[in-house]
Amino acid sequence: YFMGGLYEQKEAHLRELRETYNGILLILQQFISKDKYTQNHSHRVAIYASRIAACLGFRPERIEDVRVAALLHDIGKLDISRQLLYKAARLSDSELEEMHTHVERGAELLQPVGGSLRRIIPIILAHHDHFDGSGHHDKGAADIPLEARIIAVADVYDALTSDRPYRAALSCGDAVIELQHQAGRTLDAQVVEAFLAARHGL
Numbered sequence: 086y087f088m089g090g091l092y093e094q095k096e097a098h099l100r101e102l103r104e105t106y107n108g109i110l111l112i113l114q115q116f117i118s119k120d121k122y123t124q125n126h127s128h129r130v131a132i133y134a135s136r137i138a139a140c141l142g143f144r145p146e147r148i149e150d151v152r153v154a155a156l157l158h159d160i161g162k163l164d165i166s167r168q169l170l171y172k173a174a175r176l177s178d179s180e181l182e183e184m185h186t187h188v189e190r191g192a193e194l195l196q197p198v199g200g201s202l203r204r205i206i207p208i209i210l211a212h213h214d215h216f217d218g219s220g221h222h223d224k225g226a227a228d229i230p231l232e233a234r235i236i237a238v239a240d241v242y243d244a245l246t247s248d249r250p251y252r253a254a255l256s257c258g259d260a261v262i263e264l265q266h267q268a269g270r271t272l273d274a275q276v277v278e279a280f281l282a283a284r285h286g287l
Contacts, residue, residue: 126243131155133239136283137276138232151232154205158212158236161191175251185221188213208232212240215271226273234273238264238280241272 134155138148192206211233214220226234245260255263261281268274 126247127156127159129243130158130236130239133242133280133283134235137235137239137279140279140283141231141235141276147232150201150204150208151235153202154208154212154232155236155239157191157195157205158209158240159187159191160194160209161187161189185213188221205232208236212236216273217270219271231273231276234276235279238272238276241267242280 131152135148135152138151143151188210192210195202195206195209208230211222211224211229214222214224214229214233214237216226216229216234216237218225242260242264245255245263246257248254261284264272264277264280268277
């Protein structure tokens with residue numbers, strides 16, 4: 086009887102934690118939904134990234150971390166001016182530098198949340214780092230979480246296949262060619278291969 090009571094208390098505690106987690110995630114998603122492009126882009130990236138993670142054999146808990154990190158990877162852009170986000174021309178060097186600050190801004194927004202969401206902060210911080218070390222933080226592949234490398238591939242694919250103020254969307258085929266061109270350079274070739282294997286189910 087005593088052990089059964091402890092089990093029930095543990096289960097109730099886990100349910101409460103799950104409800105709290107899902108509630109916080111819902112609040113963050115509603116915050117992101119103020120920007121329709123960011124919301125829809127993040128939703129698609131989350132789908133692609135989850136499929137890649139599953140193809141790579143991730144456990145369900147790790148897939149969930151990838152999904153949530155993908156949903157929130159651009160949350161820092163909510164602190165970037167709309168004028169800059171929707172500029173109908175390529176950005177200058179100074180504007181690119183300001184745009185890059187969304188990575189750190191996103192991590193700062195999530196820092197106070199704690200709990201399991203804190204696990205995704207390193208993923209968000211690294212999602213613009215390039216496989217060959219030429220990215221935002223000049224980190225090489227060994228220093229970039231695999232989850233972040235997954236989101237990078239999903240992020241690039243969705244960006245290429247979406248209309249932007251300064252260019253029209255590429256076809257899916259042309260976007261795949263570009264991913265293959267970047268494999269082993271800015272993108273992890275293993276992750277690109279997993280995306281191509283998972284793409285048939287998307």
